[in-house]
Amino acid sequence: MTEPKDYKIAAVDRALALLEALADRPDQGVTSLAKSLGMTKSLVFRLLHTLEERGFVSRDPERAEFSLGYRIGVLGERLGKDGALLYAARPVMDALRDQTSENVNLVVREGLKTYVLATRAGRHSIRLFAQAGRNGPLHAGGGSLLLLAYADPSVIDAALSQPLEAFTPYTITDRAKLRQALERIRANGYNIVLNDLDEGAFSVAAPITGADGTIIASISVAGAVARFDEERRESHLKAALDAAAEISERLSIHGPGENGLVKSRA
Amino acid sequence: MTEPKDYKIAAVDRALALLEALADRPDQGVTSLAKSLGMTKSLVFRLLHTLEERGFVSRDPERAEFSLGYRIGVLGERLGKDGALLYAARPVMDALRDQTSENVNLVVREGLKTYVLATRAGRHSIRLFAQAGRNGPLHAGGGSLLLLAYADPSVIDAALSQPLEAFTPYTITDRAKLRQALERIRANGYNIVLNDLDEGAFSVAAPITGADGTIIASISVAGAVARFDEERRESHLKAALDAAAEISERLSIHGPGENGLVKSRA
DNA sequence: AAACGATGTTTCACACAATAAAACATTGAG
DNA sequence: CTCAATGTTTTATTGTGTGAAACATCGTTT
Missing domain, CATH: 1.10.10.10 (Winged helix-like DNA-binding domain superfamily/Winged helix DNA-binding domain)
Known part of the structure; x- marks a missing residue:
């Protein structure tokens, strides 16, 4: 080289x-x-x-x-938790988008809503999906469900005690089934959904861990189900999990390893 | 020079x-x-x-x-809000102690209690007063009352709905009088108390402002009332207010002015 | 479309400032 | 009291941070 x-x-x-x-x-x-x-x-x-x-x-x-020193604290506060996450995720999201050619979303939870911190538009889908800065529900969408699954039990209870809107015929509105779904997400360590928030859309979401070890955000690959086959399912899942791990590592106190930036493109 | x-x-x-x-x-x-x-x-x-x-x-x-960048956020989080405050206050507390020869306390509120973040022991008082890391009440003590005065109204209500222990005969336990006292603190911008928490002790407290402009802590000069006369009252008050202003400035986003450190000792 | 201006990027040579080594001061332990 | 370990200061030399200026890459204007 x-x-x-x-x-x-x-x-x-x-x-x-x-x-x-x-x-x-x-x-x-x-x-x-x-x-x-x-x-x-x-x-x-x-x-x-x-x-x-x-x-x-x-x-x-x-x-x-x-x-x-204190100035680190002052500057750090200035940028906020979301800022750190956003900037840590930025290059990784770019890479993930390039890798999958699909939409990439970075989502956090805020109370009983979710919030899209950033997005990357894939090559295909033009008018599709998430808009940065938009709020969404907790009980539908790949990243949202994942965040709900890892939220505090009291949050889950609160979310489930609300009316559960059906965005599509595939949205899970049955509370027992929803709890099952959350259980499975925790068991898997990721979440894949189809059509539950937008008809014709898939979403593959992976959890991002903050410096304290708790799950603070989700990164997801999303696109049209028409392009979603078994092979892509695997590759997108691996890519999402890798990206989530990379961001999590960046956010850890020990920081990224030897490679200063994202892995070189093959 | x-x-x-x-x-x-x-x-x-x-x-x-x-x-x-x-x-x-x-x-x-x-x-x-x-x-x-x-x-x-x-x-x-x-x-x-x-x-x-x-x-x-x-x-x-x-x-x-x-x-x-994100690393600023990660490092900043590592040290926490208290850490930033503590480190910003450190040299200022040293100077304030040198200036007054009395005890100096840095106090924050945590729920309905106060918490002593750091102290400096004055030349005189040996076994006196605050211990770093100790919790205290919200309705007695120079710094505590000041923090209560600037707290959210809901916090004040909650604090006043609790039983108000009388630590000395001078502790204000009457709720109406307490509210009056808080009112006067807000009007003055500082707080001076005698004997209300420890018999024979005075405390001169000033408010510290965080980067967002809200009052986040109090710094106070404390000692034995025997050494507290009208002249000292004035000088300690000015010293405490100056120290609080200095710390607040350090915590502001613009940072300290020209002088990199604390004012030179006369 | 061509020319312009502003901005980010790169090159390069030199002076000065960052660096390592070593001496010195200070502290605490045995 | 001596010794070891640590923080502080000095000094000489080299290397490196620096500014000036050329270059590239935009987006805008005429």
Whole structure:
């Protein structure tokens, strides 16, 4: 492989590595950090000094150990939980769309509704499906059902105590059957639906895990059932699960592995 | 003034400045950022490139504009709201303690209780008062009452519908009088109490404002009433208000002004 | 359609600033 | 009291961050 142009500026990259190390394990000293990152003490010292002046790291009153600083919190709050998820998902959604040529949706739950955080339009379907920013029901749609399945029991109860609108003849409105469906989703770790929200549409949804290990969103591949055969079922499912895993990893405190970005296209 | 040794490493500092600029105004392009920060386009480009590879900035799919990246969110979440507040307050609390020689307490509300996030022990009082991590009531104590005063009306109602323990003969347990007291706190913008939680103790509390403008915590100067005269009342109040303002500014999206750290000791 | 202007991208050479090594200061333990 | 480990400071050299300017790639205007 050819060298892909490296515009990275080393000092900055090292500083960011330092922040990651402190996020991973707080309350570390200069020596410890230098050792674990393969830097010299003096370098780490000066990096910390720079970061501290801007509040990106904070030192213990006892003047010994460092942790992430308040400014990280302020900036992080600025972008919000949805922002982090959205930006982490962006390149992965692009890749998933390219891989499947179908629509890709990123959905979160908000109370007893779902909310489409972002979408990618597949090559085919023109006027189809999800619009970013739109609310949807919890009891129909691939991603929605999946989110409901992993929601707190009290949320499930609340959702099931509402009237369940039938969007198509295939929408599950029977509460017992719905509970069964949720059970199966949890058992499978994914969800595949056909025609239950939009007639003629399929959806293959996988769960995204936040930094705390709970399921916070779903990513789904959706398109016209006409293009949905057994083979695509398998490939789309694998692609969705992989994408969900990748996003989840990005959102974990340890961050993405070696590969800085999404896997290279074959 | 003598030059205070500058260990700052320029590249890193500029990168952080870039992050701040993006937090201040998202969706900016290379040129815009370069102009507003007084950097060259090529530098900004490379900084952004470095930051992007680690997920600290994110670019629009349309390949034009940049914003803060998901990693900021992940790291920020890691430290939590309390962490940001705590670290922002740390040096200010130290300064306030040095200035007043009294105890300094940082208190937040959690439901119908208060929670001492951090303390600094004054020169005098040995075995006195607040312990970090301890819960306290909402209706007694300088910081607590102040937090109650600025809490949501529903919280006030809930707090007042509970039994109001009398910790000393001076504790306000009459609901009407308590509401009056809260009213006066809001009118003043601060709170001063004597003997209401601990016999023989005073407390001068000021409100801390979060990034969204709401009051999220209180910082207070506390000590023995024996040392509390009219002059100290004024000076402690001013010191507490200044400290609260300083912390609030740090927590604001625009960040602290020119002076990177706390004001120099006189 | 062609020319323009603005923006993002790339190249390149030089100065200065980031870096490593090593000396120094400070702290705590045995 | 000595020793070991840590944070801090200095210094010299090299490498790298930097600015200027060329280039590409748009979208807009005439």
